[in-house]
Amino acid sequence: MAATARKKLRRGKIKRLLAAAALTLLAAGAFLAFQRLLPPQPARAFPSGAIVIGVDASFPPFALDDGGNLSGLDIDLARAIASEIGLPARFVTLSYFGLYDALTTSKVDLLISALPIEPGRTDDVRYSQPYFDNGLVLAVNAPSAPDLQALAGKAIAYEYASSADSQLRAWESGGSHFQRRPYELPRYALDALRYEQAGAALIEATAFFLYRKEHPAWAAAYTYAARAPYAIAVRHEPWDTLRLLDAALAALKESGELARIIDNWVGS
Amino acid sequence: MLIEQQTVETVKPSVCVHSLLENEVQEEKILRSLALTRELGASAIVQFFPWAYFEQSDDDFSWERADFIIKHARLQGLHIIARLGLVPEWARRGISGSTLNTLPSESFADFAEYAAAFAARYAGEVEHIIIWNEPNLSFEWGYQPVDPADYANLLKATYARVKAANAQMTILAGALAPTLEAAGSSAGWNDLAYLRALYAAGAGAYFDALAIHSYGFLDPPEAPPAANRLNFRRAELLRDIMLEYGDAAKPAFITESGWNDHPRWTGAVRPSQRSAYTIRAFQFAEANWSWLERLCIWALRYPANLNAYPDYSTLISPDFQLKPIYYALQAHARGWESETRLWLPPPEKN
Missing domain, CATH: 1.20.5 (Single alpha-helices involved in coiled-coils or other helix-helix interfaces)
Structure with missing residues (x-):
């Protein structure tokens, strides 16, 4: 040829x-x-017949392991999601450093563990819709939400050396001026606001909600000054997992069950 | 960039920080971190020099990043305690399920060669090296069975090679993770049991000083040590074991220590406690531990936020915001009068 x-x-x-x-x-x-x-298939998303949930149970009120008994907002949320999907929930307790490895190596199906959404991890995992925001709230003794601009020159109470302390320093370096009122504990900062010894308090959302739950007669208004949304992490595949999860979360929001769980553990 | 030789101004030479410069991408941030260490009044850093970064293929060393860190740390007047570990792929020898911490015994000599090459290259610039990190944890031992005799063999293989390359180098045995793991745990060994077993395996002849990790967790620094409790003074129990095995003449270095102030983690204290405990820990060590050379705080700064509780162990944020604990430690190290009232008293209802 x-x-x-x-x-x-x-x-x-x-x-x-x-x-x-x-x-x-x-x-x-x-x-x-x-x-x-x-339609997403539970059998494809959770082939073991149960939803295997990884959690670091050392973050009350989100998850706590009390001698083998798991409790907390994340635990109740996981059970409610499993119930929505129609499968049993099985928990695997892990340390923070083992969480994402356990997910990517398929040792667990998903992580519900007070996880902030981390954009840097989205090559490996996907996140559900957020279910809670544990950012910083700016609270005032007023019926309407506070305005940061209107607080210029006013006394702001916060916990010494906390994230709120850092946020205030950042605002000040941006040109804002406040009277800084650091306290040893978050509850003292909120006491200062409630007793009208400060014009506002800047505080972690969970600490604020828990305090407000302890003082139901206190009329406080708040707005988020910094966001830290918590979400559920899953692997990219199968696609069904995230769809089932988001559908379950939407149903729990719609029915008011998510709000009830949050109210039970943190306050609304 | 021309940087003049600096001197650390300190009245507390034991103050030291663990830096995390190996994963810092921007050289400018390395320089800034080192300058802030000097300004803190810390005279030493513990810095990781991962084998996997510097010898990516056998006998093919690439030291540029280590050269940069060491040159600039020295220019800031800092002593360097170099931690060595992390296995390049070629030295893991294809072990299935291996991690960056998996060091098969067939590669001990290769690790020793790396340590010796490091010691020779930085003779006169680095005085201390730590061999491995927390070998009592399964994770840190590459998920191979944790075995003190294996680690003793690694020390033995490394010690002679390093001394031959640089007789002045002080070799520290790797710090053990403080842990109460029960015998037979797959996660690792109790640190006290491990150290005893390490001595029993004959490792005492192959290190010049012991590195210790001594975190405070929930206890104040003065809380007494106990075998079943993790706290700052657990270091004393490790020291007792050194004495038990006739190693009184060797010093110890606490290469990781401190408290965490995450608002929700069960292992954390409040930020106010963290500041106070840290300073009191230095005061306690200065007054009581003559055998201690350095007390190094974990950690100076992460290159980026982890968005998790470890972020609350640092002195400086990734965007270089100095945390209040930085100022408190600086005042201690430099002998400045510190603010007596860092926070207001609890408010009282009018």
Whole structure:
């Protein structure tokens, strides 16, 4: 056979191989896209027949391990989600440093563990819709939400050396001026506000809600000054997991069950 | 960039911080971190020099980043305690399920060669090296069975090689993780039991000083030590074991210590307690532990936030905001009068 004919034959073979590869890729893509149009399947998302949840149970009131008994907002939320999906919940307690490894190596199906959304991790994991925001709240003794601009020159109470302390320093370096009123504990800062010895308090949201729960007669208004939304982490695949999870969260929001769980552990 | 030789101004030479410069991408941030260490009044840093970064293939060393860190730490007048560990892929020898901490015994000689090359290169610039980190934890031992005799062999393999390369180098045995793990735990060994077993395996002849990790957790620094409790003075129990095995002449270095002030973690204290406990820990150590050379706080600064409780162990935020504890430690180290009232008294209802 002439060299040119052999070359033609080889080129034809390569073309056919490339076409076959392209078709396979197209088919795989179409299959995945088609799968995502179908209703999510619990059996595909949770093949063990249970939802295996990784949690670091050392963050009350979100999760606490009391001699093997798990309790907290995250634990109740996990159980409510499992109930929505119709599967049992099984917990695996881990240290913080083991959480994401356990998820990416499929030792657990999802993580519900007071996890802030971390954009840097989204190559490996996806996050659900947020279910709680543990950022910093700016609280005032007033029926309407506070305005940071209106607080210029006023006394702001906060916990010494906390994230609120850092936030105030950041605002000050941006040109805002306040009278800084540091206290040893968050509850003292909130006492100062409640006793009208400060114009506002800047405080971790959970600490604020818990304090307000202890003082139901106190009329305080608040706004978030910094956000720290907590969400549930899952692997990228199967796609069904996140869809089931977000649907369950939406149902819990709709029914008021999520608000009831949050109110029970933190306050509303 | 021309930086003049600086001197650390301090009245407390034991003050030291654990820096985390190995993963800092921007050189400018390395320089700023080192300058802030000097300004803190800390005269030494513990700094990790990962083997996997510097010898990516066998006998092919690439020291640029280590050269940079060491040169600039020295320019700031800082002593360097170098922690060595983290295994390059070629030295893991294809072990299935291996991690960056998996060091098969067949590679001990390769690790020793790296340590010796490091010791030779930085002779006169680095005086202390730590061999490995927390070998009593399964995670830190690459999920291989934790075995003090194995670690004793690693020390033995490394000691002679390093001394031959640089006789002046002080070799520290790796600090053990403070842990109450029960015998047979898959997570690791109790640190006290591990140290005894390490001595029993003959490791005492192969280190010049002991590195210790001594976190306070929930206790104040003066709280007495107990075998079943993790607190700052657990260091004394490790020291007792050194004495038990005739190692009174060797000093110890606390290469990680401190408290955490995350608002929710059960292992944390309040920020006000963290500041006060840290200063009192230095005062306690200065008054009572003549065998201690350095007390190093974990950690100076992370390159980026982890968005988790470890963020609350640092002195400086990733964006270089100095936390109040930085100022408190600076006042202690430099002998300045510190503010007597850092916070207001609890408010009382009018």
